[in-house]
Amino acid sequence: xxxFVSTDDPGPAGHEQVAFCQDRQSxxxxxxxxxxxxxxxxxxxxxxxxxxxxxxxLADVLDLxxxxxxxxxxxGLDLGGGKAVIWGDPDQVKxxxxxxxxxxxxxxxxGRYYTACDVGTYVADMDVxxxxxxxxxxxxxxxxxxxxxxxxxxxxVFQGMRAAAEHVWGxxxxxxxxxxxxxxxxxxxxxxxxxxxxxxxVVATDVDPRALEWARTNHPGVALxxxxxxxxxxxxxxxxxxxxxxxxxxxxxxxxRARVVAGAANNQLAHPGIEKxxxxxxxxxxxxxxxxxxxxxxxxxxxxxxxxxxxxxxATRIFDTTRQILRLADxxxxxxxxxxxxxxxxxxxxxxxxxxxxxx
Numbered sequence: 001x002x003x004f005v006s007t008d009d010p011g012p013a014g015h016e017q018v019a020f021c022q023d024r025q026s027x028x029x030x031x032x033x034x035x036x037x038x039x040x041x042x043x044x045x046x047x048x049x050x051x052x053x054x055x056x057x058l059a060d061v062l063d064l065x066x067x068x069x070x071x072x073x074x075x076g077l078d079l080g081g082g083k084a085v086i087w088g089d090p091d092q093v094k095x096x097x098x099x100x101x102x103x104x105x106x107x108x109x110x111g112r113y114y115t116a117c118d119v120g121t122y123v124a125d126m127d128v129x130x131x132x133x134x135x136x137x138x139x140x141x142x143x144x145x146x147x148x149x150x151x152x153x154x155x156x157v158f159q160g161m162r163a164a165a166e167h168v169w170g171x172x173x174x175x176x177x178x179x180x181x182x183x184x185x186x187x188x189x190x191x192x193x194x195x196x197x198x199x200x201x202v203v204a205t206d207v208d209p210r211a212l213e214w215a216r217t218n219h220p221g222v223a224l225x226x227x228x229x230x231x232x233x234x235x236x237x238x239x240x241x242x243x244x245x246x247x248x249x250x251x252x253x254x255x256x257r258a259r260v261v262a263g264a265a266n267n268q269l270a271h272p273g274i275e276k277x278x279x280x281x282x283x284x285x286x287x288x289x290x291x292x293x294x295x296x297x298x299x300x301x302x303x304x305x306x307x308x309x310x311x312x313x314x315a316t317r318i319f320d321t322t323r324q325i326l327r328l329a330d331x332x333x334x335x336x337x338x339x340x341x342x343x344x345x346x347x348x349x350x351x352x353x354x355x356x357x358x359x360x
Contacts, residue, residue, distance in 0.1 A: 015062060019109065023101035027093045030102055031057055032084040033065035034113055038352030041111055042082025043137070043300060044068035045118030046102070046129075050089040061085045063245070063267050068296070070344040071289035074321055076314070077300050078351075082113045090120040099125055103132030111135055116299040117149055119244070137299035146306045149295035153264055154190030156294025156318040158198075161238060161262040163322035164286040168259055172319070175199030180236040180258065182228050183243030184211035187264040187292075191242060192219060205231045206243075232256050241265040241288075248285070253277050262286035275337040286322055287340040293318060 019032040034042045051057040069081020116138035123140045130136040139145025162172035177200050181188050184206040195202050202222045215222045225231050232252050239258040241247035245267030268288045278285045294315035301311040329339035
């Protein structure tokens with residue numbers, strides 16, 4: 001059964017609801033975090049990961065769900081922010097019974113939370129979860145869904161990177177720029193393709209030998225380095241973290257040689273204050289939840305009946321949103337991450353208050 005915990009703080013720092021979900025027979029242990037429904041039902045993916053402890057899983061879901069609220073607000077969606085984590089190794093414990101049990105917990109929230117893919121979960125998993133709940137996006141094309149959301153996630157990151165390049169170098173083109181991609185997973189692969197097509201020189205790394213082999217086969221011109229530390233210290237213009245969070249920390253930022261950071265990973269800032277450290281070093285950070293919103297735009301489009309061209313047009317506007325935030329940061333004399341937070345909080349407050357108008 002689920003245990004539901006509501007915070008006493010309704011403000012921007014507090015979550016509306018946290019649900020702990022367990023089904024002993026299937027081995028399901030999951031946590032669903034709903035940060036805000038001010039703009040609409042909370043939407044965010046399900047991460048399936050072997051956390052070291054329940055405390056680590058809880059910390060991740062709280063951070064990720066808050067980030068989704070800000071991401072959805074800045075993407076112009078009428079959706080709030082939520083996220084879920086399933087605690088365990090997906091290669092060992094993922095099963096039909098586990099996914100369907102999880103789907104029943106999602107259904108029990110009555111539409112307050114829509115789920116989708118994330119690290120460790122895939123389109124096929126969403127189809128299984130959907131056998132128990134209708135509050136699922138990121139489904140297969142065969143079931144009326146959008147398919148792989150990494151397609152527009154990468155497209156949006158590319159647009160945000162172009163806006164950051166324009167801000168720093170005066171032109172949005174990446175031809176001749178050296179871009180370091182950390183992580184050649186679902187999103188990193190698509191992003192690499194966009195960069196190569198645009199004429200950028202790509203340097204990349206990944207912990208999975210299969211991902212490195214993919215790069216050698218599909219993009220033999222991509223230079224591969226041993227690890228993220230080597231990539232960070234490389235002579236690159238743009239750094240694109242595309243794996244797990246915390247990529248920008250007290251060790252990586254001082255070593256970073258890039259002028260721009262724009263990547264797909266969530267929660268790239270390891271702790272508060274990193275955004276100022278980046279600014280002090282003259283490194284322009286395009287906030288992760290701004291530039292990686294293409295995926296949530298794609299899966300959100302399913303709710304009204306998926307149309308790829310419409311979703312791609314919305315994801316292309318990430319260029320304009322990133323440009324607006326970078327301009328606002330300059331005007332207000334704050335790091336871009338602070339400017340993005342302010343803009344998201346403004347929309348959540350301005351639009352969210354309209355729910356107080358009684359419709360009868």
